[in-house]
Amino acid sequence: xxxxxxxxxxxxxxxxxxxxxxxxxxxxxxxxxxxxxxxxxxxxxxxxxxxxxxxxxxxxxxxxxxxxxxxxxxxxxxxxxxxxxxxxxxxxxxxxxxxxxxxxxxxxxxxxxxxxxxxxxxxxxxxxxxxxxxxxxxxxxxxxxxxxxxxxxxxxxxxxxxxxxxxxxxxxxxxxxxxxxxxxxxxxxxxxxxxxxxxxxxxxxxxxxxxxxxx
Ligand SMILES: Cc1cc2nc3c(=O)[nH]c(=O)nc-3n(C[C@H](O)[C@H](O)[C@H](O)COP(=O)(O)O)c2cc1C
Numbered sequence: 001x002x003x004x005x006x007x008x009x010x011x012x013x014x015x016x017x018x019x020x021x022x023x024x025x026x027x028x029x030x031x032x033x034x035x036x037x038x039x040x041x042x043x044x045x046x047x048x049x050x051x052x053x054x055x056x057x058x059x060x061x062x063x064x065x066x067x068x069x070x071x072x073x074x075x076x077x078x079x080x081x082x083x084x085x086x087x088x089x090x091x092x093x094x095x096x097x098x099x100x101x102x103x104x105x106x107x108x109x110x111x112x113x114x115x116x117x118x119x120x121x122x123x124x125x126x127x128x129x130x131x132x133x134x135x136x137x138x139x140x141x142x143x144x145x146x147x148x149x150x151x152x153x154x155x156x157x158x159x160x161x162x163x164x165x166x167x168x169x170x171x172x173x174x175x176x177x178x179x180x181x182x183x184x185x186x187x188x189x190x191x192x193x194x195x196x197x198x199x200x201x202x203x204x205x206x207x208x209x210x211x212x213x214x215x
Contacts, residue, residue: 030161032198033115046154053147056139061124062147065177075176077112080167103201115192122183144186163190
């Protein structure tokens with residue numbers, strides 16, 4: 001089929017690249033969510049955008065579960081906090097805990113109930129054919145990572161805050177969300193509005209010279 005390619009003059013390309021940088025540089029992980037509701041159609045639209053991500057052999061090895069139900073969010077919070085308590089008290093190696101210390105995170109995750117949406121992202125480590133046979137997936141982790149990036153960028157673009165959350169381990173999500181054995185939890189995105197006086201850790205970004213090499 002013909003490619004739907006939109007060309008811009010170089011000045012406009014630069015303007016667009018700068019505008020994108022400006023917008024995406026304002027994205028921060030938020031941990032103080034308000035309970036303000038969010039229109040589910042916005043979430044659905046952002047998931048559709050994530051579904052436009054490239055994927056190994058176009059296998060689209062992702063599944064997104066958008067959770068708004070208070071009872072299910074409560075179950076997820078309880079299970080995540082149980083894992084996080086283990087993690088922060090002894091499971092995490094000392095270096096890992098030291099790396100997290102500046103962020104001030106701990107085992108309490110009230111936002112898992114307070115935020116209007118949780119999006120559990122699953123990676124399909126293998127597919128399942130009509131005959132029930134396993135289908136090998138290529139670059140599933142990479143593909144789902146890219147799709148999740150599209151999702152986070154889309155939610156930010158729509159005016160929502162997110163937190164990338166990875167309770168460790170998070171196999172409990174399969175049970176609570178009734179996902180099949182070929183799917184593994186990839187991460188949990190907390191989505192909503194920040195509280196009006198939300199703060200974020202003071203962090204810095206590595207400069208271009210450190211993150212890129214032009215040859
Ligand atoms: C794969 C991944 C896992 C993360 N897991 C957690 C988490 O479990 N809890 C948390 O509070 N933040 C988590 N974060 C958020 C990071 O701490 C955050 O992205 C980082 O400190 C940079 O801050 P920023 O997102 O505001 O730019 C995670 C981020 C990524 C990409």
